[in-house]
Each structure stands twice: as structure tokens, then as C-alpha cells.
Amino acid sequence: xxxxxxxxxxxxxxxxxxxxxxxxxxxxxxxxxxxxxxxxxxxxxxxxxxxxxxxxxxxxxxxxxxxxxxxxxxxxxxxxxxxxxxxxxxxxxxxxxxxxxxxxxxxxxxxxxxxxxxxxxxxxxxxxxxxxxxxxxxxxxxxxxxxxxxxxxxxxxxxxxxxxxxxxxxxxx
Numbered sequence: 535x536x537x538x539x540x541x542x543x544x545x546x547x548x549x550x551x552x553x554x555x556x557x558x559x560x561x562x563x564x565x566x567x568x569x570x571x572x573x574x575x576x577x578x579x580x581x582x583x584x585x586x587x588x589x590x591x592x593x594x595x596x597x598x599x600x601x602x603x604x605x606x607x608x609x610x611x612x613x614x615x616x617x618x619x620x621x622x623x624x625x626x627x628x629x630x631x632x633x634x635x636x637x638x639x640x641x642x643x644x645x646x647x648x649x650x651x652x653x654x655x656x657x658x659x660x661x662x663x664x665x666x667x668x669x670x671x672x673x674x675x676x677x678x679x680x681x682x683x684x685x686x687x688x689x690x691x692x693x694x695x696x697x698x699x700x701x702x703x704x705x706x707x
Contacts, residue, residue, distance in 0.1 A: 538593045539701055541693040542624065544601075545589050546575050552582045552684040555607035555615040562617060563608060564686065568592050568601045577608045591693070597628045603686060605678060618678025620656035620686065627672045627690050630663040632701050640665045651677075658685050 546564050554560055559580040566573045571592050578584035592601065601622040607615040630646045637646075644665045651657035658677040663670060671691050678684040694700060 536697065536699065538595055538698045539597070540594055540698050541695055542592045542594050542601075543589055543691040543693055544592065544622070545689040545691065546586045546603075547687040547689060548583070548585045548587070549605065550583055550685045550687070552584070552605060552678075553617045553681050554582060555617055556580075556609075560615075560617060561608040562605050565604045565606060566590050566592070566601065566622075567604070569595075569599050594624075597624055603676065603688070605684065605686065616680070618681030618684045620676040620678055622674065622676070622688070622690075623655055624690065627663055627670075627692075628701065630672075631670055631692050634665065634670045635701070637665070642666045646670065 544566055549562055552560055552562050560582055561577050561579050562584050563577045564575045564586065573590040575586045575588045578586065601624060602619060603622055604619040605617040607617050609615060626647060626649050634646055645662045646665060647663040649657065649661045651659060656676045656679060658675045661672060661674045663672045669691065671689055674688050676686045676688065678686065
């Protein structure tokens with residue numbers, strides 16, 4: 535843990551208008567990968583608008599390593615079908631966390647940073663990094679790539695834990 539900056543909690547909230555991969559629906563689940571780490575949600579049966587509301591936690595050693603989100607359709611007798619993927623860029627979130635270290639007593643809902651959708655990210659809508667009850671979170675509405683349709687809503691939350699280097703040490707030798 536001594537080379538870990540901290541823990542990133544990714545709350546996978548829901549999917550919207552996910553692609554049909556079975557006859558009339560799909561059985562979707564989400565897989566989050568970062569380097570050697572791989573986490574997944576439970577399967578929601580026969581639903582192209584699933585609600586997962588599941589928290590997955592990654593240990594972050596290097597915020598520049600890409601975090602991939604992939605949606606799959608669970609199949610019983612064949613390999614699971616891919617239903618799209620998106621990259622999660624945490625660099626703006628990490629920058630806001632560093633900036634927010636010295637902040638106190640901000641009003642709840644105060645936006646520290648807004649990220650616009652563009653060609654270099656998978657955002658479907660503007661994403662705000664927000665201060666609430668002393669915590670900094672980021673809600674993301676991701677448009678899935680390599681698929682005809684589908685979007686996934688997630689929320690990022692940083693956890694400082696004992697034994698971790700912390701964000702202040704990032705970039706220092």
C-alpha cells in the first residue's frame with residue numbers, strides 16, 4: 535500500500551438505452567479495469583436500462599493509467615457479448631482533489647470544476663466536480679463507444695486511507 539496514492543470508489547449507478555444483444559433484451563453487467571485490477575458489477579437480467587448502484591474500489595498508484603469501463607451481456611452457453619466501452623479520465627478529478635485540500639466551509643453543491651464532452655473523452659454531457667459535506671465527488675454520464683447505443687452513469691469518490699502515500703506525494707521522487 536505504500537506505493538498507492540489512495541483509493542478511488544467508482545459507483546456504477548445505471549445504464550440507459552443499452553444495446554440489445556439477446557432476442558429482445560440483454561443481461562448487462564459492467565467490468566472496470568485498470569492495469570492488473572479488474573472489478574465487475576452483478577448481472578441485471580433482461581434489462582437495457584439497468585440499475586446497478588454498486589460501488590467498485592480501485593487502488594490508484596498512477597492517475598495517468600487508463601481506467602476502462604466495458605459493458606457486457608451475460609450469456610449462458612456462449613462467450614459474453616460486448617455492449618460498448620468507455621474510458622474514465624480521472625486526471626481532472628485528481629487535480630480538483632489537490633486544489634480542494636485547503637478548502638473548507640464551502641456551500642454544498644459548489645462546483646469546483648466542469649468538464650465538457652469532447653473528442654478526447656467519453657462524456658455524453660457536462661461533468662461537474664462538486665463539493666458536498668466536505669467530500670469532493672464527480673458525476674459522469676458516459677457515452678459508450680464501439681456500439682450503436684448506450685450510456686452509463688457513474689460517480690467518482692476519493693478515499694484517503696492510512697498507509698497510502700496520498701495525493702501530495704504524487705510526482706515527487
